[in-house]
Amino acid sequence: MSSKRFERHNIAKLAGYVPGEQPFDAPVTKLNTNESPYPTSPKVQDAIANFAIEGLRRYPQPTADRFRATAASVHQVARENVIATRGGDELLRLLLTTFVDPGACVGMTDPTYSLYPILTAIQDALVTSIPLEADWSLPHDFSSVITAHQCQLTFIVNPHAPSGRLIDQETLRMLASEIDGILVIDEAYVDFVSDEAHDLTQLAVNSDNIVLLRTLSKGYGLAGLRVGYGIGPEHLIEPMLHKTRDSYNLDAISQQLAEVALADQAYAKSVWERVRLSRTDLCRDLQALGLQVFASESNFLLATVPPECPLSAKALYEGLKARHILVRYFSHDRLQDKLRITVGTDQENAHLRHHLAALMQSGSVSTPT
Template sequence: METRLNRNGTVFERQSIAEMAGYVPGAQPDGLVVAKLNTNENPFPPAPAVMAALRDIPADALRRYPDPVARGFRQAAAALHGVAPEHIIATNGGDELLRLAFTTFLDPGGTVGIAEPSYSLYPVLAAIQDCRLCRAPLADDWSLASGSAAVWNAAGARLAILVNPHAPSGRLSSAAELAAVAAAFRGVLLIDEAYVDFVDPARGHDTLALIRDLPNVLLLRTMSKGYSLAGLRFAYGIGAAPLIAPMLTKTKDSYNVDAISQRLAETALRHHGHAAEGWATIRAERARLARELGARGFDCAASETNFLLATAAHETAGGAEALYRGLAARGIFVRWFDQDRLRHRLRITIGTPDENDALLAAVDALSRQA
């Protein structure tokens, strides 16, 4: 795209940037907050060892540049997942890994395949890269429609992104389903596993075999959700060495993750058990909240994440939006999306038991007023 320059010096961005819509994050309320259940943050604190490591950061960690390839963290992640460090890249949040995938594997103007609906940042990254989107609509049960890989191949897509467990529905696609998509797709399949820590272990879900068997699979893992480190902005990718190497040595920023983040993220992984205890509590609260909302007339999609997608008891878009605004007025913040298939639904983060009880009490109060 040709750069636009206004004679008065007021417009400098490319035309495509001027015309695109930016990503809209969940609200960060600054007034009354009883329960913040709109951005899928973990309601429990990080491991005590992480906080101790933060207190013990030496001055040299600030004075000197960090390890440019995060060797300590990558070794810890490799040990946890049973892979070699060259299969790991550390990034400044999951969003950086997504951006690296666009800039490393797609030419400007190329095509990326996504499911619809999914994470609203994907179209934004495509617009920044001047890429075309090839959307594969999800089935009524939020599963990936058969033939999606063929559709992406026909469009010439060199990258496809699937969030699994799915957001915003919470549905889990099996490793076998994902393997079939990856085997049929001719480009790089990035599986965004931001919520995988909350999957019930009884499901036996394991995607690590995919990166050993399929050279085009890149897994995204984050420390934000499962490890209670959203404020740290730290994530990592797992994939075959030929996928990781160009991002690690060519397209990432020279010092993309700072020394403090590296140390705390490594500590969190080495104290994995503490985080896992929190995941179990979240799973139990997820089941309880789904039951309680169901008793109040909501329909909650089966979820393997730290949130529920709840169809409002009132079957109209206005019902969901009105409930969203009514809850916000009471300091209960959930997420409402003004888009197809989601307007009559609310996405609700699983909070602490007290936060979930506050949500239910507010729903009851609003129902009495209706």
């Protein structure tokens, strides 16, 4: 077999994205990938049951207009301000493909969503990574560094992953006004923010350079469906919608189910509130075990394992995994003493707390017999 490589040079150097573990061969308590602990709206089940398979012989509506109209209604913007995508990740790729030249700079924080630098490398662009402060806030010179590197696009995940810290609207408005490129505010976790007045949609659609990313994977319990959408001014949405988007990027089933889930705001909001309440309880319980937990506005908590703990964060991760409980451990320099824990159901959180306490007390990762 020939050993000749056909990959582009930047792809050959790429390590690739490492997703959280998704086991299917054994029952686990799964608190590692920030999925919803509760199912999506019951109306989605009804829509599945009533879906007419006759329609599958036809291509779907190319631009998901009904879903976009529903999203526009929910957010009180025009349909022209919305683009529907195959998960939020497709929107990230579209933004880079449409607005970033190969060799140009893309700004982001450190740490951040680990897919950003990978998609940037695929575009053959350069990463400008700016370390966050100790409290996970933006450094005071963030916009000046972005400007100095002439970043054509900047990613901010808000609430931040993996800390859960929320950046306020005024800070983001100022940031957008201070940089020359596009500001992408990734709001994958915004549904879990406690302050219901936090809403950037009008800021985005009336701006020159802000695009918001939304997803149905977290707050709507549809991670398995892969539907997301972007909100922004029409001059930024239009070229992605009509020039760089894949043809028929959302299938007919996804469009219909996503529309139903998004329209059922009453159910979705009830789930968000349950997650917020469980987040508060889980934070208190983790702190009672001696872990340091940063206040989170997301559906996860970032817990720091103190030096006096007999087990490291990595050892706790491995010990929990041996007990069929999955949380997320990162090898990033600033995260090696931390675990990111998705807020589960109250029963899942109690199960985690019990085994975490047992591990910390025993100082051993060996599984109980």
